[in-house]
Amino acid sequence: MIKVINIETPLGEMIAGATRDGICLLEFIDRRPDSDLLKPIAKIMGSEVKGGSNKHLRSLKKQLREYFRGKRKEFTVSLITPGTDFQQAVWKNLLNIPFGTTLSYGEQARNLKNIKSARAVAQANSSNRIAIVIPCHRIIGSDGSLVGYRGGLKRKKWLLNHERKFSGKAVDLNLF
Template sequence: MESCIIQSPLGYTKIIGDENGIQTVTVLNSDEMFSDIIPETLEDCAYQLNEYFNGKRQSFDLKLNPQGTDFQKQVWNELLKIPFGKTASYLDLSKKLGDVKAIRAVANANGKNPIWIIIPCHRIIGSDGSLTGYAGGLHRKQWLLEHESPFKQQRLF
């Protein structure tokens, strides 16, 4: 298993993976040194994340290898189907998985998503349109949703 740390507008980002795919992408809440050398197996992931943050990429083309239960993997696969610039709710995901009563389980699986941004758990909002919990912090979730929005908010002051 190889790892590297890259800089992003939302903090240092750690990537872990190997020839079997990307296992984790996490934003760090500490100031760690970014990697001078990125392992070859992680270069494409780092490159695509940089393109995403620079507004030049809306989807990822990477081999993913997240570790989790079968149910978690089902939820993560549904997250991958939410298009760039769109959102869904836990209820929407529960319905797609065939069990509207599984909202809490879906929310729990969403919160355990190991591959930040690439598996877009940030695109999940409350049924009422509100921002809901986000492991990376609500300020990052808001930034990501604004970054992906087709309607860019201009700041007046």
């Protein structure tokens, strides 16, 4: 059973889903209808979806509040991330990018010891179903430009500015 709740954030409402083992979904809901977000995760997880909360969702909600207040730089919620071995490696690598830091797709590919896989890395990042917590917003173009984010580039810019502000780093105007 996947339990789902809506969570208000400074960037808009998000939908979060969790099994008894951990968080499996966190997406901005204005990007697609709820059914478009829930059907794929239900199919992938082989589970039905039902409104309601559990300990993982309560923890996520608390940690997101702390993140948006600048008090949390790393999430500690349990995650469930079904995907290919390559996707799993890419998402795990995203979790190692420090708060307030950015990498290019090419740099992420090099971190994965697969220098020629920047496009494959980008594709895996776009399949990330747990926004903010698995920080695909920290990936930028090789020229420092903002590129691809399922939540929209305005949100990506906001998240990067937010993290830079609370990490004590100056905003890198080349990003924007």
